[in-house]
Amino acid sequence: MIVGADGSRSVARATVSPTGGHFREYPFAWFGILTEAPPSADELIYSTTPDGFALISQRSETVQRMYLQCDPNEDPNRMSDAELWAELQRRTPGVELREGPIFQRDILRFRSFVAHRLLHGRIALVGDAAHTVPPTGAKGMNLAVADVVLLDRAIAALLTEGDDQLLQAYPETALARIWKAQHFSWWMTSMLHAADGASEFDDMRRMAELRSVVESEAGSRYLAEAYTGWPLA
Ligand SMILES: Cc1cc2nc3c(=O)[nH]c(=O)nc-3n(C[C@H](O)[C@H](O)[C@H](O)COP(=O)(O)OP(=O)(O)OC[C@H]3O[C@@H](n4cnc5c(N)ncnc54)[C@H](O)[C@@H]3O)c2cc1C
Structure with a gap:
């Protein structure tokens, strides 16, 4: 079993996900x-x-x-x-x-990036090798740790019981969290940064979006939940 935990310039990624990934700058x-x-x-x-x-x-x-x-x-x-x-x-x-x-x-x-594949045979990607997020939501390390916790369980089941179900499920389970974090990081980035060329409408709407978060308990709760991370069920 090989774990590609080699960061955003991963060499393992080329083998696991030769077609690259979903990317946004x-x-x-x-x-x-x-x-x-x-x-x-x-x-x-x-x-x-x-x-x-x-x-x-x-x-x-x-x-x-x-x-x-x-x-x-x-x-x-x-x-x-x-x-x-x-x-x-x-x-x-x-x-x-x-x-x-x-x-x-x-x-x-x-940059936002999610590799097309996280598992190829017995090679798995974790952390920045599998995905990167813009820094606004501070999710990079949080996501890397979550991947490792999932993969640790999967490898333990494989090695101690010969059961590879958790390993086969690793991409789907990890991606559910990864895409939520991608959305959160994109949302925080878009809400908090003035874009060059934004119209007055764009800026007023963005301020109203921010007020909808800080002046609403439900809005603030969502931000707090996503910022601190979701449970590792
Ligand atoms: C300036 C900055 C600020 C950040 N702030 C935050 C923050 O506030 N909160 C947050 O959650 N995240 C933050 N991040 C993101 C966070 O640091 C990363 O998401 C996290 O470190 C990813 O962990 P990783 O183990 O996947 O990769 P890395 O931490 O990059 O570790 C990869 C390791 O693999 C090694 N390696 C690479 N290639 C090879 C090879 N071929 N052979 C052997 N070893 C190799 C590298 O030397 C490195 O030690 C920040 C990032 C930066 C750059």
């Missing part, structure tokens, strides 16, 4: 920074503004991770540290960001 990217600074808030801040999206996340008491929506072809060295801090602050009104030295910059392109 987005006209957004995130400009990510790591800074040596104290936290600016106790919780994650997701902020959408007319100038674009920003995410303030916490790593530790001394290191923080922050992101700005940017063009996928943005040069990570174009802006000075001062310009980056000004842009982050402009996109997080009402919060006073605590600044520090920026020691890492990277551009994260947004």
Whole structure:
């Protein structure tokens, strides 16, 4: 039994799913920074503004991770540290960001991908080798762990009882969760990012969609359920 757990540049994928997969690219990217600074808030801040999206996340008491929506072809060295801090602050009104030295910059392109096949004979794909999601829903690691839990059960049944039913069912069982997470990640991305060329109607509708989530208990519950993940039945 071989498990292709070799990430988004998987070599196992070519054998298991030679026809590739379902793919979508987005006209957004995130400009990510790591800074040596104290936290600016106790919780994650997701902020959408007319100038674009920003995410303030916490790593530790001394290191923080922050992101700005940017063009996928943005040069990570174009802006000075001062310009980056000004842009982050402009996109997080009402919060006073605590600044520090920026020691890492990277551009994260947004892609959705699901391989056409997850199993070929005794070779299975898990995690980013099988699928990738845009980072907005923070589902990448969550999905990878869920695949592994399912496959662990399947391999245990195969090795201890000679029963391959769970292994044969692995693609269908895993894909049910993977596509829900794909939808959630696409939805969070579309709802929180201002698209270039969007009309006033598009922007007003997007704000109403966001209000439908934050002002509705049912809407907030769906977001919380999908964000934290579904039970591994
Ligand atoms: C900047 C960034 C931020 C992220 N933030 C989040 C987040 O907040 N929440 C979240 O859920 N997800 C996040 N993700 C996504 C998450 O990191 C991935 O979805 C997750 O790591 C996938 O796990 P994996 O084991 O499938 O692949 P990987 O973590 O990529 O691991 C694959 C491993 O296989 C090894 N490998 C590759 N090829 C070979 C080979 N030929 N032989 C041997 N070994 C090989 C690699 O060296 C690597 O160690 C983020 C990703 C990035 C890039």
